[in-house]
Amino acid sequence: MKAWFWILIFLCSCKITIEQPKPFVLEYPSYFGKPHLPEDNPLTQEGVQLGRKLFFSSIFSSDMTISCASCHKPEYSFADNQDFTEGVYGKKVALNVPHLINLAWNPGPFGWEGKSPTIRKAIENAIISPQEMNGNFKDIINRIQQNSTLEKDFHKAFPNTSMPISRDNILKVLEQYVLTLVSSRSKYDLWKQGRYEPTESEKRGFELFFKSPKPGVQRGAGCGDCHTGNIITNGLFMNNGLFPVEEGLSKFTNNIFDSGKFKVPSLRNVTLTAPYMHNAKFKTLEEVIEHYNSHVFISEYTSPVLLYQQNEFGNAPKLDLTNLEKKDLIEFLKMLTDTSVVQK
Ligand code: HEC
Ligand code: HEC
The missing domain is CATH 1.10.760.10 (Cytochrome c-like domain)
Incomplete structure (x- = not known):
């Protein structure tokens, strides 16, 4: 009887000493x-x-x-x-x-x-x-x-x-x-935290990126309408006017109106992720900007966000960005680079 009692105590104490995993704080x-x-x-x-x-x-x-x-x-x-x-x-x-x-x-x-x-x-x-x-x-x-x-x-x-x-x-x-692959140490983050003062070109690029174009009111590139917020994506699936129109999301939803829709990627670290798009269609950021500037393909599936984008009256869906504006946009995209993720 006594032996059983001690064995029981022993078993219980074994159970208690199993080390539990420690929480990871993100x-x-x-x-x-x-x-x-x-x-x-x-x-x-x-x-x-x-x-x-x-x-x-x-x-x-x-x-x-x-x-x-x-x-x-x-x-x-x-x-x-x-x-x-x-x-x-x-x-x-x-x-x-x-x-x-x-x-x-x-x-x-x-x-x-x-x-x-x-x-x-x-x-x-x-x-x-x-x-x-x-x-x-x-x-x-x-x-x-x-x-x-x-x-x-x-x-x-x-x-x-x-x-x-x-x-x-x-x-x-x-x-x-x-x-746990968090990237939050770009120049853009440092700016938000008051630890970096952007150049004039970076600031202009930031304004263009997040402003929607409104002819006669404000110039913009409207990128932030889809690449939204601090993660620089709305996390949705959209058709950004690539030609030809592929199946995209419709492959899995079987909804024809999802044709040509692909995940809007976060543009954080975009200087490190070339080539660009699901099909690696563009090799450089300059080519990507040129796509949105003047080569958006209009079909019945193209996102309505793009259909009406124009900086000059009567020229949708063309952004008519100047060379300086294109350069400024790229300067802003470069601000999103965070090389510290390499060490994760
Ligand atoms: C209508 C929503 C929409 C707008 C507006 C938009 N994008 Fe995109 N963007 C997307 C989608 C969707 C993809 C992915 C498409 C694909 O791969 O087929 C994408 C992909 C990209 C990529 C490729 C990223 C990678 O990792 O491959 C870059 C760079 C990019 N966009 C930059 C921009 C810039 C700069 C602007 C503004 C001039 C802009 N986007 C405006 C929806 C949008
Ligand atoms: C041969 C290349 C290759 C290897 C190896 C690979 N992946 Fe991928 N991974 C891809 C491709 C291509 C996609 C895009 C698939 C798609 O769009 O359906 C992807 C997508 C993903 C995604 C989804 C990302 C998103 O933004 O939606 C995750 C998560 C992922 N992979 C994790 C992993 C992990 C973890 C491993 C190892 C077990 C792995 N992958 C191995 C090529 C690879």
């Missing part, structure tokens, strides 16, 4: 607003650290050659500098690699065409897609089980379950790491 400026953090995946220090380790490992790709960071390169703000990057076996991906910063402020869905309802789903798609990593979770789980350090890391990140190495938990730690 740091960001108050003007970012509240992030969208998934309720079923609280950020923990152990989870984020493990997610980071996996992000840079090639454990997911079928031939163990490719990591998430092969395409989402820190030095390019977690995008890359290729048109259509190669995944496993040299297969080309169908879309330009998007950057991964400040996704915690993006309500989703994710992917250029809204293919993935959550970040976790976008990560799962990257792993299993034959053009990207061609991974298979049975092999991946095996590989992790055979690596004693990784195995321990999973036990630390998920101490309250008997099977910590699961598809769900792998995706959860990767999602946790991606959510």
Whole structure:
């Protein structure tokens, strides 16, 4: 009887000493607003650290050659500098690699065409897609089980379950790491915090970017009508007048009126993410500005925001920006660069 009593006490005390993961506090400026953090995946220090380790490992790709960071390169703000990057076996991906910063402020869905309802789903798609990593979770789980350090890391990140190495938990730690990729140290941020005085050109570019053009009233480039707020995106899917009109969001909503709609990307770090657009159509920011300035393609699906943009009467949808205005806009876009994300 006595022995049973002590065994019981021993078992109880074991349970109490299981170390719980420590919460990870996401740091960001108050003007970012509240992030969208998934309720079923609280950020923990152990989870984020493990997610980071996996992000840079090639454990997911079928031939163990490719990591998430092969395409989402820190030095390019977690995008890359290729048109259509190669995944496993040299297969080309169908879309330009998007950057991964400040996704915690993006309500989703994710992917250029809204293919993935959550970040976790976008990560799962990257792993299993034959053009990207061609991974298979049975092999991946095996590989992790055979690596004693990784195995321990999973036990630390998920101490309250008997099977910590699961598809769900792998995706959860990767999602946790991606959510911590916050970029908030650009010159634009320093200006907001009163620690940088912009040049005249940067200030003029800022005004143009956020002002809508109103002929006879004010000149503007109207970029901020879609690339809104401090994250520099409204997080919506819109048709910005690219030719030809592709399926875009309609591929997944089956609504014809979503044709040519793609995710409005955040323009933070845009100097690091060339080439531009879902199809890498433009190589430089000058080409992008020229698109909005005079080459917006009008179809029945083009965003109404663009249809009426004009700085001179009767010339919509042309912005008629001067060379100096185009230069100023680019100076403002350069202000959004934050090279500190490279160290994340
Ligand atoms: C071969 C290149 C490649 C690899 C490897 C890759 N990705 Fe991606 N990733 C892409 C492309 C291309 C897209 C855009 C997909 C789309 O638009 O549907 C994308 C989209 C994403 C998105 C959605 C971003 C957004 O803004 O909507 C996330 C998150 C993401 N990847 C994370 C990861 C993680 C984590 C890994 C590693 C497990 C990974 N990716 C591996 C190419 C890659
Ligand atoms: C009607 C909404 C809208 C307006 C207005 C708008 N954009 Fe965009 N922008 C988008 C969408 C949507 C995309 C993505 C399109 C795609 O990839 O097919 C995009 C993409 C971009 C990209 C590419 C980013 C990347 O990472 O590939 C840049 C740069 C850009 N816009 C700059 C601007 C500038 C500068 C202005 C103002 C002159 C502007 N945009 C006005 C909706 C808009």
